Amino acid sequence: MVVGVVGGGQLGRMLALAGIPLGHSFRFLDPDPLCPASAVGEVIVGAYDDHSAVARFVAGIDVATFEFENVPVATMSAIAERVPTAPSARSLETAQDRISEKEFFRSCGIRVQPFEAVNTEAELAAACGRIGFPAVLKSRRLGYDGKGQCVVRSPHDLTAAWAAVHGAPAIYEAFVDFTAEISVIAVRSRDGDVRIWAINQNEHRAGILWRTISPAPAVNDAVRIAAEHAVRAAMDALGHVGVLTIEFFVTTDGLVANEMAPRVHNSGHWTIDGAVTSQFENHVRAVTDEPLGSTDARGVSGMVNIISIMPDREDILSVPGARLHDYGKSPRPGRKLAHVNVCAGDERIRDAQMRVLEDLVRRATQDVPAERDQAVGNA
């Protein structure tokens, strides 16, 4: 089949690297002809709302999907009129708006922190009065990697916070006192078969995922079952087809859902080397209506993101067991350039490998001149 992917970033690239061995070929819609996915398929160059580019993209593909949740719903709906498309517009719409996402979680019986929609600075002040401090103000739409977010610690922060979201429709969320951040990634086929990977424990820096280990040490059986139940409930409620990710805070009082992504997720990149079937391959299998593969873990896994600066490649490749996944991008502050996976027989070896890799990545970033470093911190 020819699989069309809206978006040609690293997620599209890794979807194709997983789907080509299944015999599929790939086409991407992306504004950048040299996007990471250009190495593994044809790129139709155009904006995501460019009707003529979308028409060229859709002509000749057999199925379609997307690699990021900020693609216009209208574009995906237009494509869905022509070819089978997954996930559906419903999954996309729900994930695009933080308010509808939180309301959807509640409708599935998934706990979320107190939140309120705010459309003006006055509404923000009112929400602060009800929800209190500290809290986080986030733009309702187009947020990722910590962009468009601002912590509000006291009434003095209000004006600055409102400026930080550029006065766009926003959500005011109570701060969650968490012991760990985790994510659960699952895939659902067209006939409702659901498979779930081992749960991921994630650490962020400056709002960007820094490292993941799986299975998550902070998760006992009860919490794992709760997270699996939640993702299953969400996928069934949406009639979701493909991969879906939910991020949770682990608190002393149980799980609190943070957000969801109707797609393959950075915290699941370890599955390329650490699971029988990766999140990328199973997403392709779901979209092309083929049987899902086993999500069993092949050991204990870890992933380190490489952001802003590429460390010395020889150093990375010399770490025993390190699996480099380079996206072929030019370096830029705050940009995800690559990730490195490890998969080991036990935690001790995995943790030793992770320490070496994290040191290499940290050392590379600290070599950055002060001015660029500043930009990384602000990204």
Add this chain to the structure above:
Amino acid sequence: MVVGVVGGGQLGRMLALAGIPLGHSFRFLDPDPLCPASAVGEVIVGAYDDHSAVARFVAGIDVATFEFENVPVATMSAIAERVPTAPSARSLETAQDRISEKEFFRSCGIRVQPFEAVNTEAELAAACGRIGFPAVLKSRRLGYDGKGQCVVRSPHDLTAAWAAVHGAPAIYEAFVDFTAEISVIAVRSRDGDVRIWAINQNEHRAGILWRTISPAPAVNDAVRIAAEHAVRAAMDALGHVGVLTIEFFVTTDGLVANEMAPRVHNSGHWTIDGAVTSQFENHVRAVTDEPLGSTDARGVSGMVNIISIMPDREDILSVPGARLHDYGKSPRPGRKLAHVNVCAGDERIRDAQMRVLEDLVRRATQDVPAERDQAVGNA
């Protein structure tokens, strides 16, 4: 780096699928614009001895390699004048000619069966007199997958055998009474680092590899050490860079080398799913002068080739743990279309998975109408 690969078949395709995650991009020289590798890189369309195509191929690549050993030495030498190229012309030349290959083995202290070069039917008769029967007559050059070979059981077969090799320069080899066929695959870096994968036990049908399991049950520690010693001696003698494969017969009297391939090999396809670093990735690492990755096995592995006819894809993908690698080729009798890997924690599970897969592949082939089946038998 831009890696140029002479040949755009499934081996080139899998080299790119392994090398793209390292951040490389790929260009291929192949007469067929729709060759399997066309999904993963630019194809310069041309014959392997077309000077102008070779010039276009080489312009802009950083390093070069080849995916099959029948590429003209003159082409690789011309490329090597422009960019670092591995393996060298010496490895290629040695492997292209069955006589020089056998003489090379002997020079490395690697045992081979009695053989003689034959250039005329009279020389064939003389060789038969000295070596006896049964024996195999093979064309000296351009042989693969059992093509250009003929078993000689008595003097009555001589004329037919000579016709079968089309009167080309040939080699007359004593038949080896073997208990198993194995192969050892190793990789050598530019600075002489050698890594060896677990040994493969291979079964052929109609001259084409049908299945591989690894590690090889027919190989005890002493035999394994002998095979590893042989491949290391051969690579060091050649100054080989990249992957090298040697096929051996296991006899009651020790190992007898059959042939070598200066490239990634069908019997090593399991390494994609069954080793920490695959033969494809390590070949790319060697060619691009990067540190080699671990060749450790991730379990016990097996591979089944899919030849001539593709079984039902759903059936294949439904086998737990089955990893499909489809080359994107149209079916044709005798053509390798795909392979399926399994990697398990123990032999019992691996063997059960293999049985299911082999049954699926056999059943598909038996569904072929009689006339085509005949052609398969003759291929």
